[in-house]
Amino acid sequence: MVTRPPATSPEPDQPQRQKIQQAATVALYAALMLLALWVIRDFLAAVAWAVVIAIALWPVLRKVESRGLLRGRTTLIAVFLTLAIALLIVLPVALGIGQASHEAHDLLELFKSVQENGIAMPDVVHRLPFGSQQITDWWQANLGQPLRQSPAMKSLHGAAVVTLGRHFGARAVHGLAVFGFMLVTVFVIFQAGSRLSGSLFKGAERTFGSNGARLLERMVAAVRGTVAGLVVVGIGEGVLLGFAYLVTGVPHAALLAFVTAVAAMLPFCAPIAFCGAALWLFAQGSAGWAIGLAVFGFVIVFIAEHFVRPVIIGNSTRLPFLLVLFGILGGAETFGLIGLFIGPALMTVLMVMWKDWVR
Numbered sequence: 284m285v286t287r288p289p290a291t292s293p294e295p296d297q298p299q300r301q302k303i304q305q306a307a308t309v310a311l312y313a314a315l316m317l318l319a320l321w322v323i324r325d326f327l328a329a330v331a332w333a334v335v336i337a338i339a340l341w342p343v344l345r346k347v348e349s350r351g352l353l354r355g356r357t358t359l360i361a362v363f364l365t366l367a368i369a370l371l372i373v374l375p376v377a378l379g380i381g382q383a384s385h386e387a388h389d390l391l392e393l394f395k396s397v398q399e400n401g402i403a404m405p406d407v408v409h410r411l412p413f414g415s416q417q418i419t420d421w422w423q424a425n426l427g428q429p430l431r432q433s434p435a436m437k438s439l440h441g442a443a444v445v446t447l448g449r450h451f452g453a454r455a456v457h458g459l460a461v462f463g464f465m466l467v468t469v470f471v472i473f474q475a476g477s478r479l480s481g482s483l484f485k486g487a488e489r490t491f492g493s494n495g496a497r498l499l500e501r502m503v504a505a506v507r508g509t510v511a512g513l514v515v516v517g518i519g520e521g522v523l524l525g526f527a528y529l530v531t532g533v534p535h536a537a538l539l540a541f542v543t544a545v546a547a548m549l550p551f552c553a554p555i556a557f558c559g560a561a562l563w564l565f566a567q568g569s570a571g572w573a574i575g576l577a578v579f580g581f582v583i584v585f586i587a588e589h590f591v592r593p594v595i596i597g598n599s600t601r602l603p604f605l606l607v608l609f610g611i612l613g614g615a616e617t618f619g620l621i622g623l624f625i626g627p628a629l630m631t632v633l634m635v636m637w638k639d640w641v642r
Contacts, residue, residue, distance in 0.1 A: 329461045331621045333468035336368060338503055339510040341480070344473055361473035365466055372462070375541060498635050505602075505631040509611070509624045512596040516587050517548030524557050527579050531572040533560045549623070550592075550611055553584050596627060606630045 320327070337344075347360050472479060487495040521544020528536035539560060547553035557580035564573035593607045602610070607627060614626020 326464055328621065329464035330468055331625075332461070332465045333472060335506055335510065335621065335624045336465075336469055337472040338506045340364060340368075341503075341507075344476065348476065357474050357476045361470050361476075364473050365470040368469060369466055375545075378538075378541075494639065498632060501631050501635055502628045505596075505628040506624050508596045508598070509627045512592045513548045513623060515595065516592045517544050517546075517553075519591075520544065520547035520553050520583055520587050523583050524553070524580055527557070527576055528560060531560075531564060531569070531576050533564065533576075547584075547587070549620070550588060550615065551584070554580060602627065602630055602634055606634065 323330070344360065344364065347364075348354060348357070484496050484499060487499045491498070521540045524543045525536055525540025528539050533539060539556065543553055543556040546556045557576060561573040561577040561580070564570075564576060593604045596602070596607045596611075597604060607630070610626035610628075610630035611623055612626075614622030614624070614629070616622070618625050
């Protein structure tokens with residue numbers, strides 16, 4: 284007959300040991316996560332852009348998945364959406380490069396003429412109400428003579444141009460690599476579909492409770508609202524200023540409108556495009572059209588940046604105007620272009636935490 288060993292009482296320090304083990308487990312998980320982020324640090328930009336694009340197009344993915352013919356075909360849907368994203372980005376760039384190549388011959392002839400003869404001063408400078416003599420003297424000293432002898436061009440020696448070209452080439456190759464990895468990451472996210480989103484919300488709820496899941500939902504809404512605000516407002520500014528380019532007679536108005544729309548997706552960058560067009564009109568002697576285009580552009584940008592865009596982003600995230608503005612500008616300054624979406628998401632987290640604290 285086998286006798287059962289006497290029951291042992293739990294050790295008095297067992298709860299303390301369990302707390303130590305839990306703390307060690309959390310520390311180990313955190314260390315492994317930081318190590319993993321450090322290993323993939325060169326690909327974080329691609330992952331971040333892929334996450335932003337996936338969040339913005341997630342409603343489209345869910346709507347396509349609900350169609351009868353495509354239900355359950357996640358790989359096919361992921362391939363279709365990824366190719367659509369690639370074409371949406373590559374096609375306008377290719378059109379711009381093609382348009383520029385058509386103008387390359389004329390630009391080359393103009394550059395040779397400028398090197399040999401300098402840049403003729405526009406006649407409108409002589410009609411300025413003030414400062415015409417100072418501008419004339421500077422122009423004749425720096426731009427009116429052959430540029431090879433111009434003091435303003437002496438710093439642009441061959442070595443500097445070669446170095447600039449190499450730097451630009453390296454940045455272009457890096458951008459293409461980030462773009463490629465971004466597309467692969469987007470495809471994987473779309474292919475995972477609802478399984479990925481469900482696991483993320485389940486993990487957030489298990490780790491942080493119901494507040495964690497709610498906070499994640501608000502962050503997703505903030506990113507989606509920011510994308511809508513930046514893209515929709517940018518396209519609107521490009522269309523309106525495109526009509527202004529047509530009316531004022533700026534050449535290649537359609538291409539310039541596209542450039543303006545892309546620039547307008549970044550806060551306060553649209554003036555670079557329409558001010559350049561206004562300067563071209565001014566140099567051609569159309570001072571009235573130049574001033575009108577500049578004034579119209581600044582009015583459009585002021586309304587879009589201070590009223591329309593914050594309203595679109597703020598309504599989706601329920602953030603005050605000031606937090607939206609600080610989130611966009613501060614995020615862009617801190618994290619670069621991807622910070623345009625990270626900033627409002629962080630402001631949303633801050634607002635949710637504050638409301639939970641004062642509740």
